[in-house]
Amino acid sequence: MTLTLATRLRLAPHIRFRRFEDEGVAVDQSSAEAVVFNDVAARILELADGSRTLAETAGVIGEEFEAENDAIEADVLRFAGELIDAGLAVAS
Amino acid sequence: MTVFGEQFLHSPGLFPARIAGETFGSGSFTLALPGGPFLIDGLSAIQRESLASRYGDSADVTPQITIVVHRVAREDFREIDTRGWEYNLDYLATETTVSLAGMRLAALIDLARNRVGIWTPVEDPAEFWGVVENVLRPLVALRLLLDGGLLVHSSAVALANRGIVFAGRSNAGKSTVAHLAVASKHPVLSDDLNAITRENGQFVISPLPFTGDLEPADVSRIAVPLEAIIGLEKGSDESLRSMSQGEGMSLLVRSAPYVNHDEIRLPLLLERAAEIAGAARRAILTFRRDGNIWPILENLP
Numbered sequence: 001m002t003l004t005l006a007t008r009l010r011l012a013p014h015i016r017f018r019r020f021e022d023e024g025v026a027v028d029q030s031s032a033e034a035v036v037f038n039d040v041a042a043r044i045l046e047l048a049d050g051s052r053t054l055a056e057t058a059g060v061i062g063e064e065f066e067a068e069n070d071a072i073e074a075d076v077l078r079f080a081g082e083l084i085d086a087g088l089a090v091a092s
Numbered sequence: 093m094t095v096f097g098e099q100f101l102h103s104p105g106l107f108p109a110r111i112a113g114e115t116f117g118s119g120s121f122t123l124a125l126p127g128g129p130f131l132i133d134g135l136s137a138i139q140r141e142s143l144a145s146r147y148g149d150s151a152d153v154t155p156q157i158t159i160v161v162h163r164v165a166r167e168d169f170r171e172i173d174t175r176g177w178e179y180n181l182d183y184l185a186t187e188t189t190v191s192l193a194g195m196r197l198a199a200l201i202d203l204a205r206n207r208v209g210i211w212t213p214v215e216d217p218a219e220f221w222g223v224v225e226n227v228l229r230p231l232v233a234l235r236l237l238l239d240g241g242l243l244v245h246s247s248a249v250a251l252a253n254r255g256i257v258f259a260g261r262s263n264a265g266k267s268t269v270a271h272l273a274v275a276s277k278h279p280v281l282s283d284d285l286n287a288i289t290r291e292n293g294q295f296v297i298s299p300l301p302f303t304g305d306l307e308p309a310d311v312s313r314i315a316v317p318l319e320a321i322i323g324l325e326k327g328s329d330e331s332l333r334s335m336s337q338g339e340g341m342s343l344l345v346r347s348a349p350y351v352n353h354d355e356i357r358l359p360l361l362l363e364r365a366a367e368i369a370g371a372a373r374r375a376i377l378t379f380r381r382d383g384n385i386w387p388i389l390e391n392l393p
């Protein structure tokens with residue numbers, strides 16, 4: 001599946017995510033492996049509830065972190081691909 | 093996908109639905125551990141002696157959890173060739189129960205009623221305590237998590253009455269640290285599983301007899317305040333760097349046996365791991381097997 005800005009992202013069913021302060025941790029409940037994310041990445045994961053397009057996610061990130069929208073959209077697309085490749089998220 | 097119990101039981105569909113059955117005898121043994129105390133009931137004299145040889149005298153305390161041991165036929169269990177085999181219990185959770193299956197054992201933990209049933213054919217004193225301990229370990233993990241603490245696969249050392257938990261992936265050096273501590277006369281709480289409990293709003297490391305290479309007699313029985321969580325990495329020299337709260341939380345989740353595969357209790361585990369990681373100092377220690385790690389730990393970030 002090709003990711004576009006119209007793609008919606010949500011956490012994979014076996015992933016639990018916990019956000020605190022400026023980090024986030026995603027835990028694979030089948031393997032008990034845990035991955036730590038920085039502030040921006042954690043916010044993207046927090047927004048990945050299947051209700052927003054990646055364009056909308058990039059809009060939120062751009063607003064909250066005061067970044068240029070074009071650059072943010074490219075980063076969100078790339079990061080979404082990495083999350084899917086790692087089995088942490090699925091596209092819908 | 094494997095069916096719960098099928099690697100250990102000939103008929104996993106016949107796994108006990110309730111705690112009942114024939115016991116070995118009327119003997120009992122009380123074990124005062126974090127998460128308990130536990131009354132182990134239904135024992136033969138031989139089984140009771142097996143537990144006494146492992147854990148010392150029966151404790152004179154009021155039990156919170158009752159464990160009843162039941163006799164079942166050896167033929168109910170599969171014979172397993174253990175050469176090159178890594179032993180992991182089968183674990184199945186519901187909101188109020190956890191079912192366990194293992195080598196010559198089945199167990200049902202009823203968390204709502206604070207009762208546990210063990211079904212086993214084992215009476216041999218050299219083997220029996222191991223059967224009970226294979227149930228006690230996940231039971232203690234569950235009870236600690238539900239009571240505000242955490243069981244951590246780690247070595248823990250008391251340095252000047254400060255508890256340091258060393259955790260990491262397999263072969264990261266947990267046992268090495270425990271042996272270095274013994275050689276340096278620093279008290280070791282356990283080289284395998286450590287109980288982080290909460291006392292008066294503070295996290296402490298409480299003694300457990302669940303050891304790896306060390307014998308229970310070799311470890312300290314004195315609780316110490318939790319000072320630090322240390323992630324271990326092997327390297328060519330000694331160095332210490334800070335670890336973020338997220339990394340600390342990740343380390344604790346990975347190191348929380350049994351409950352980190354419990355889908356129902358994973359959200360609670362994440363909360364607890366974050367809480368403990370936030371309350372303790374955190375660092376990653378790189379060290380050599382033959383090095384001296386103690387001076388560098390005086391300067392924890």
